[in-house]
Amino acid sequence: MAKVPVQFTLNGAEKAEFIDSGTTLLHALRDKIGDTSPKGGCHQGTCGACSVIIDGELRLSCLTLAEACNGATIITTSGLSERGVLHPLQRAFLDAFATQCGFCTPGMIMAAKVLLDHTPNPSREDVVEALSGNICRCTGYEPIIQAVLTAARSNSQNAA
Amino acid sequence: MELRKSYFADQRKDDLHEIGQPRPRSDSPGHVTGKTTYFADRNFPGMLHLKMVRSPHHHARIRSIDTSEAEKHPGVVKVLTAKDVPHNVYTILILIQIGPEDETVLADGKVRWKGEAVVAVLAETERAAQEAAAKVKVDYEVLPAVFDMDEALKPGAPIVNEYHGRNYYLYDSGECRKVRFGDVEAGFAEADHVLEQAYQSSPIEHAPTETTGCIVAPEGNDRFTCYTNTQAMFFTLDNASIILQMPGNKLHFVGGTVGGGFGGKVDVIVEPIAILGAKLTGRPVCFIYSREEEMQISSPRAAETVVIKDGVMNDGRIVARKVTGHTDAGAYSRHSPYGAQKGAGHYPGPYTIPNVWIDTYCVYTNRTPSSAMRGFGVTIGDFALEVQMDKLARLIGMDPLEFRFLNAYRDGDMKAHRQPTEGAALIECMQEASRAANWPVAEQFMAISSYAKGA
Structure with a gap:
């Protein structure tokens, strides 16, 4: 399957990946980029365990296509503490x-x-x-x- | 709420360093930073995904299984059926000699509940596994099914599980677990009032936020590491060892981090087949329930019916209690014979009653196998018992809390199953509850204690 490039800022760092078209942001974060702080509890947008912040808004990463996040600024819980100091x-x-x-x-x-x-x-x-x-x-x-x-x-x- | 100094003054130490002090939980820093590693937070190169073909029928004979189209599906690596499982018929409590083995890892010849695992498909991606699973052809002959415990126990009802040969679990004590104490009929004859009530519950799903699953990695030396969210590590390892006919030292289980369990992750369901998949393909295997599977396939709390017949005196003493409990195991035993047995031990509740008769049955139906959930065997029983206590108090016009004080067990009382009561604290708990809830009771009840009888 032809891969699609995606590029976004995750917790202040630039990330770029080639993904299969249709890959969810949850899958891209966890399995491609290695940020496993968003969790997959239902994969249908009902449990909230996969919640992330995209351009300042709360989003369900299991219902968000990774390719729709090109250029976005994404925050996850793993990126909240700074230099070991908890948020x-x-x-x-x-x-x-x-x-x-x-x-x-x-x-x-x-x-x-x-x-x-x-x-x-x-x-x-x-x-x-x-x-x-x-x-x-x-x-x-x-x-x-x-x-x-x-x-x-x-x-x-x-x-x- | 404080633990009053007056309680158990001669039995307690108050120079404890930990008890009564808040201590940070050792797992919380990982939770709040997203660093806690759940089993699915691991990723292995070349990992295969396992999807299960499940029975669409509640009860059916399998005429044939055709996996040829599924095997040709792009990305499919292996398709497993019953013949691939070394010891396919098992039961988890065999570890404590509670048989017979009555459940199949993959269905062999029959399915006994809607959702039963029939064929396992291993593929490069979740999607390929799912698509291939849909191409497995199973020819079923649908059989009559039974969904209700009363129906299941009627003569001539369809037999749910041939390994039992009857629709109830046969204990060494017979068709049910029995407790006999005193003379219950004499108690009813002596009673001022007799009240018989029936209570029932439906199955309850735990619905943990993290679904049941595991990832198995072959270590290249005939050993397999199983990362799992089981709530029962060694229990699962030992059962996997039996099912796979593999010595336990070939299996390395890593777990303990569970994203919600509540009893729903103590059955041995995903691990053996995932380990088998890893063994036969030489590849890491991930088998994780979808949300739909978690809700529909994983064991719920059993449906129960409880009939309680009590004899009570006008002065508030319960003189006789007869309880008949039925636990709906679904199609297979899992933990239910034990749950029903626990119920027998638990009745008649924390009350001292001179005449007791208890029968608890474990019944098979063509429903999803039930199993452990938070106090299973006693939780529904407690609901029934305490509703019954309120009804009895109302019947004789007594305050419901005072009624419980009057019947509460105290140290030295003989319980119905002939274990003397020790370390009781029910009276003290009720005294505190009375204060906390601002539900005053007569002074005589605030003056008694669990271990100084007559005080």
Whole structure:
């Protein structure tokens, strides 16, 4: 099958790959580029485990064609910490015991980051709404909601 | 909620360093940075993908299987049928001598539930494996199926599983697990009220976010490394060793990182066939359930029916309890004979009752085989028992919590299965629950303890 070139920025680094046309971004990230932080839970856009940020917006990488991401800026959870220092959301998830099996965590953090990027001081309802596309089957939603609210507070304190 | 100093004062140590202190979870840093390695986060050059051809029928005889078109499909490397599996008929609890072997890795002559694995296709890509699987031709003769436990137990019902020869599991105690304690009929005769109620549940799917699967890599020395999300590493290794007739030292299992299990990943389903595929092709093999397979194929919690008949006195004492439980194993045993047995041990709940009669049955139907899930064997039973307790309390006009205090087991009480109660803490839990829920009970119940009887 003829390959298609794709090129995008992933967590600040330029990436270029030849892929089969029709390859999903999830597949390209995990199996071609080697960033396995987005997870494949359903491959049909219902669980949110594959969530990534494309040009500032939350996207399901299992429903996004890699070739549609040419020139895009993509962020995944593996790219959030800088020089070993955790992002405030990662710190808050850690401190709030907001992880259990961990499989939904990278997608949750992506959804939470887009929320805080757009809405720095969200209400609890805002958080619940923002995470509504992400399924945690360990059902640890409450610590996750608390972690996002805590991260928002620590962000606004840092900004003040 | 605090652990009051007054509880178990002479049995406890309060100079503990870890208990009561929050400690960071060792796995959390990996989770929040996306670095935790789940089995599917590994990629091996030349890895093949395994897709299963599954039965579209609930019960059918297989007249013939034609894999010739599938084998010609571009990208297909190997097609496996029952004859390729060294020890095809197995049962996972054979490791603890609970037989008979009653399930096939790949169907041989018959299918007994809709979704049963019939043919495994190994190909260069997932897509090629899927397309080739669709080209496998299986000629079925559809047989009558049974979906309901009552129907399955009727005389003349279609036999679901010939390895059992009857639609229930035959324990060494007979057609069911039995507990006999005191004289239950005398208890009912003595009771002021008798209440009989039936409870039932449907199968429940765990639906872990990470689907069941494994990747197997041949190590080039007749050894195979199996990266898996099983919840039962050594159990799976030992069963794989039996199914593949391969010594355990040829199998190296790597796991422990599970993206949600809840009991749904303790059956030995994906590993043996993936290891066999790796052995016969010399290539790494990935077998991972699609979301549809996870929902439809993986074992759910069993459907159960529970009939509870209780004799209760006007003063609140339960004097007799008779429980008949049925567990729907589906087409194969897996963990269900054990689950039904656990139910027998678990009834009559954490209550001291002088006259008890319990029968629990494990029944076969043409439904998806059920298996472990969070407290299986007791969870549905607890639901039934506690609803029944509320109904009994209402029947005699007693506060439901006080009714439980009155019947709660305490240290030294003999349980129905003749194990003396030790280390009970039900009364203390209920005392705290009473405070936390702001559901006050009479002072006499707040003054008693589990281990100082009469206090």
